[in-house]
Amino acid sequence: MPDATPLDPEQLAAYFALMEVGNLLQHAVDQQLRDEGGLSFIQFQILAVLSEAAGGRGRMTDVADRLVHSRSGLTYQVSLLAEAGLVAKEASAEDERGVVVTLTAQGRDLLDRVMPGHIEVVQRVLFTPLSDRDVAELGDVLGRIRAHMRTLPPRSAALRRRRGEASRASDKR
Amino acid sequence: MPDATPLDPEQLAAYFALMEVGNLLQHAVDQQLRDEGGLSFIQFQILAVLSEAAGGRGRMTDVADRLVHSRSGLTYQVSLLAEAGLVAKEASAEDERGVVVTLTAQGRDLLDRVMPGHIEVVQRVLFTPLSDRDVAELGDVLGRIRAHMRTLPPRSAALRRRRGEASRASDKR
DNA sequence: TATTGTTATACTCTATAACTATA
DNA sequence: TATAGTTATAGAGTATAACAATA
Numbered sequence: 001m002p003d004a005t006p007l008d009p010e011q012l013a014a015y016f017a018l019m020e021v022g023n024l025l026q027h028a029v030d031q032q033l034r035d036e037g038g039l040s041f042i043q044f045q046i047l048a049v050l051s052e053a054a055g056g057r058g059r060m061t062d063v064a065d066r067l068v069h070s071r072s073g074l075t076y077q078v079s080l081l082a083e084a085g086l087v088a089k090e091a092s093a094e095d096e097r098g099v100v101v102t103l104t105a106q107g108r109d110l111l112d113r114v115m116p117g118h119i120e121v122v123q124r125v126l127f128t129p130l131s132d133r134d135v136a137e138l139g140d141v142l143g144r145i146r147a148h149m150r151t152l153p154p155r156s157a158a159l160r161r162r163r164g165e166a167s168r169a170s171d172k173r
Numbered sequence: 174m175p176d177a178t179p180l181d182p183e184q185l186a187a188y189f190a191l192m193e194v195g196n197l198l199q200h201a202v203d204q205q206l207r208d209e210g211g212l213s214f215i216q217f218q219i220l221a222v223l224s225e226a227a228g229g230r231g232r233m234t235d236v237a238d239r240l241v242h243s244r245s246g247l248t249y250q251v252s253l254l255a256e257a258g259l260v261a262k263e264a265s266a267e268d269e270r271g272v273v274v275t276l277t278a279q280g281r282d283l284l285d286r287v288m289p290g291h292i293e294v295v296q297r298v299l300f301t302p303l304s305d306r307d308v309a310e311l312g313d314v315l316g317r318i319r320a321h322m323r324t325l326p327p328r329s330a331a332l333r334r335r336r337g338e339a340s341r342a343s344d345k346r
Numbered sequence: 347t348a349t350t351g352t353t354a355t356a357c358t359c360t361a362t363a364a365c366t367a368t369a
Numbered sequence: 370t371a372t373a374g375t376t377a378t379a380g381a382g383t384a385t386a387a388c389a390a391t392a
Binding site: 010011012013014015016017018019020021022023024025026027045048066067068119122123125126127128129130134135136137138139141142143144145146147148149152 | 183184185186187188189190191192193194195196197198199200218221239240241292295296298299300301302303307308309310311312314315316317318319320321322325
């Protein structure tokens with residue numbers, strides 16, 4: 001192990017635990033979603049994000065930023081969902097470049113159908129060993145981390161930025 | 174949204190936050206690892222798990238279970254690492270079926286070289302908005318969740334189990 | 347008979363770059 | 370000139386099933 005570490009062992013352990021827990025949990029729910037709904041976890045996330053949004057709709061780039069997708073990757077996934085009739089795409093009224101994705105009734109139904117089993121898995125795998133107080137603490141800390149992360153440059157901006165930097169040859173740091 | 178929910182809103186929010194934070198963080202560190210070490214996050218995890226283990230070595234199945242991999246997937250990744258000279262594979266002494274993977278000096282060097290930048294990213298993305306107390310709490314709760322998850326049937330066992338059940342036709346539930 | 351690990355294969359997902367169209 | 374989104378393409382990763390070898 002390296003020596004000059006600005007990250008103390010407690011932080012490193014928390015970081016590794018976070019990654020392991022996240023991966024194991026994702027794997028468990030992915031299994032459930034495929035078995036019961038024919039959905040990948042990412043497709044479920046897209047549906048869930050839309051269902052939380054006002055009007056069950058959102059713009060492509062906004063969704064991509066929240067779900068760690070390249071825009072082409074999101075196009076791909078949303079196309080699959082649209083083929084399955086779970087979402088619908090329309091041109092944005094305000095900005096004709098934009099595309100608004102809307103959850104269909106069918107999509108909402110599928111979400112409702114999948115949710116109970118989904119929640120059962122999350123309950124069993126994630127929350128069983130936690131007290132109510134633990135859950136509150138966890139939610140609080142993770143919420144603050146998420147808020148912080150959202151202040152960092154988003155993925156779509158990072159791409160544009162990088163392209164921009166490359167073309168500005170005079171911008172040597 | 175479904176109605177009969179045994180998962181209260183606070184739990185659901187914590188669950189979604191966990192997934193979003195995990196994905197965003199993984200994306201950030203994956204970028205750093207590829208840029209500075211030519212490693213995917215999973216390859217890094219394999220090296221890290223080995224470096225933590227006694228003697229810098231471990232058995233294939235054990236590593237696979239910790240890292241949420243099918244065994245064939247681990248074979249693939251370990252092969253890549255072995256080609257790159259970062260790990261070495263030997264037949265197990267006790268169990269001739271088994272394969273023991275060992276971190277090479279080169280692998281340790283790469284880990285050391287990549288760690289400072291890695292830790293910088295984790296520090297910046299994950300820990301910036303947290304107090305020491307937050308870190309302690311987070312580590313504690315996540316550690317307990319991980320311990321709980323490890324008591325659940327591991328991936329390799331699940332596969333065997335499933336195969337076993339299918340062959341036992343009398344085992345109708 | 348069960349378990350370890352590998353191989354072959356097929357598939358899913360993702361990102362990059364080039365492109366179109368609108369702001 | 371910059372941004373939204375799509376497409377084509379190519380590559381990485383994963384899992385499944387069949388297999389060989391050992392317990």
